[in-house]
Amino acid sequence: MERASPAAGKLNAGGRGAGDGHGPAGGAQPRAAAAGSAEPGELIGRALDFKTEGAQCYKDKKFREAIGKYHRALLELKALLLLLSQEPAGQRPPAAAAAAGLSEEQRQAVEAIEVDCYNSLAACLLQAELVNYERVKEYCLKVLQKEGENFKALYRSGVAFYHLGDFNKALYYLKEARSRQPTDTNVIRYIQLTEMKLSRCSQREKEAL
Secondary structure, eight states, X not given: OOXXXXXXXXXXXXXXXXXXXXXXXXXXXXXXXXXXXXXXXXHHHHHHHHHHHHHHHHHTTOHHHHHHXXXXXXXXXXXXXXXXXXXXXXXXXXXXXXXXXXXXHHHHHHHXXXXXXXXXXXXXXTTSSSOOHHHHHHHXXXXXXXXXXXXXXXXXXXXXXXXXXOHHHHHHXXXXXXXXXXXXXXXXXXXXXHHHHHHHHHHHHHHHO
């Protein structure tokens, strides 16, 4: 799912069957040998291709296949990190070595692919009949580490925390999302639901005293 695609995870977040997002499809793993035989631009290109294929699968409502494609894209980026971390870089840690081995354009491309893939994985999981909200939260927080104002990740984080029963965190992320898009009806509705839950919790605490 590209950034321009419609956001998933609306109020009726449990939709049609998708995978649970645990690990890449087909058990694919980045291998040092494969990484060593490819150039950074080639690995980035493959990651972009897998992300694009994932977006088409999402558009076609093939959510399980989309999850596999997004994981494959992320594996290509891991292979890129492995490749660059093997190059001489003094005492720098692998991540620093990787960043140093990329042009600014390549670094931005890698970050954009990573953000889109994690956002899209969260969107796919929210279409599952039984949503893994813990994994949705994990993916959204990864996005927010890179882009703290990403609306979709803020909203979906709020949805995930709501369903995980952490209403204070849910309200925080939902209000952050509302500050970016004040008229979004899904955000407004989840804020109302969260405030109702917090009010009930507060009432129970008072009655218990």
